[in-house]
Amino acid sequence: MNSIIKIGMISFAHMHAFSYATNLKQISGVEIVGIWDADANRGQTQARHFDTHYFDTIDALLGQGLDAVVICSENANHRQHVEAAAGKVKAILCEKPISTNVADALAMIDRCQATNTRLQIAFPVRFSAPVQDLKRRIERGDLGRVFSVKCTNHGRNPGGWFVDPTLSGGGAVLDHTVHVIDLLRWFWGTEVSEVFAEIGRNSFSNVSPIDDAGLLSFKLANGVYGTLDTSWSRPSSYPTWGDVKIEVLGEKGLVCVDAFAQKLSVSSNQKGNTQWVGWGSDIDYGLVNDFVDMVRSGREPSITGMDGLRAMEVALAAYQAEKQGEPVKLGA
Amino acid sequence: MKKVGILGTGSIANVHLDGWKMLPVEIAAHYDIRPEAAQRAASLYGGVACTDLEDFYQRVDLVDICTPAAVHKDNVLTTAAAGKSMVCEKPLARHLADAQAIVDAVEANGVRLFVAQVVRFFPQFARTKQVIDGGSIGKPGVIRTIRAGSFPRMGGTFTSNFYADFNKSGGVILDVGIHDIDFQRWCCGEVERVFARGLTFAGLNECDHALITLKFASGTIGHVECSWAHPPRNWRTRIEIAGDGGLIEWDAFEDMPLLALMNTNDEIGFSRTTGSPTAAQDNPYYLELKHFLECVEEDKPFLVTPQDGLMAVKISLAAIESLRTGKPVELHSFKG
16 A cells, blocks of 8 residues: 655755656655745745645644655755754655765764664766666676776856855855766765866856866776866856766777757747757656655665765865865775 | 978878978978888979988978977977978977977077977867957866877887887877867966876876866866777867857767768678868868968968977976876976
């Protein structure tokens, strides 16, 4: 007998919340019981859109007998919201990056462990079908000895709280290091052992003195070296928001993935531009479907708080490396 | 009509000679330490195969140095002493001190030297620079290039003696990466810091690869991938420059003005080839020699100066050093 999984949404500060909620509604047996948001106007608007209740306080939402919550507040607020929800729900899906600093991440992981709350971090690119194809080829040994992994996760400056370091914890480097580093850790079950970075501030926009260009050069514990471009470098005139691309070079050949290559090119006189409209399988659906399955089945999360911490650590190490002009070693 | 002499009649010399053939010059003389190579060039392109350097210099007005990097310094110093202006192939030298000696010698002897950094004359690269200079994309923030292929196997014994010998060739960074290092410097200005990871010291046979990060004085960040480790027959070059006002992208893998899909009688059943033809007057090797000739005749500055050649060598050697030590290299204090 399948009971209804009751989910609460905590904050729509991160734009991904909209997609997560939209996809949750596609899954049968899932009910979005309600929304709380520190921005009450935003929360109420979303509650109307998703045909659900708005709660005036986070405790009121958490008192609804929920199975799980989805937390998409500003990065610096993840900790307080996870700590509020831990023990009151069975499971939490928390947007990336897990937090803005190591102490917060450890506190979040510890609190969830102590209250038997399963914590999953939102890394939707794990659910990209082309990315999963690359992972299978790597696991199959198609490439033989892997030499290098050259990566980009380009984007656009999101503005708003993203460029307020007290809320975001950092700019493009923090925002876009974590997705790809999580994928590389997942592909090989390895860790980043060392990272160096060149970072640009105000390279693409004068909105705020935050890092908007980042180029990491790293080594993995398994011997593979690589680079990762995290820059918010797609101009507003570009046909899409950004990309996730990984090129894996090995002794037996080269495998390249472009996670968002499945697109139409749409030229519109009405809009006065050409846009790339994606038709690939929805990675946010993959993520929330996996999360709901985790809640329902009682199993452990596929992406843990520790996964979130390890990815974020690399971003923090990149900032430190650039500051000191020397590579930073990670791990034991 | 000016008389041109070729110093070092190997494989790149043939490419140059095809260009000289189209220009209003007399191909007058050839010299190579392998006399049969000079004779072959003379029989194909005209001119005299010289066995004596003094004889060679007497027969020519301009010299085109097409020898390997390690002997460029000797060739340039001799040519400068003979009072001849010259083209010199890239890399300008194998060692930074040699590059400096070259710069000093041409200055001291009052002769002109053009460094054949041909990528600046490739149409996609030249047009990219034009678009940047026109202001369409604003100030560059991040520049990325790829120059990737398999280990060079043309040329038989020369190849196995030269490219595979790091002491002679400098590996993939000095032989291949230098093209894009020069191009990125042309677009974005002076480099402050270099960091590189790669396979040059991994002890692999006929396999080399590097990922280089560049920090420019302007704040721009550069990424150079150069490779002799990619699968064969799929040579790839790519340009991406993101600025604060826009973005330029070009990828040879997506460049398909000509596509040929042919039935074959083997198991696979088809072959697929692509081409990107351009007209003879746009051949970059022809264009760079035409540029050299015009600038010599009209006393105009070269697009690629001896200092440009030296800086490309310096940044490349700094990348090799970074790869070797695992540490970033600050260019201002790098002595080679």
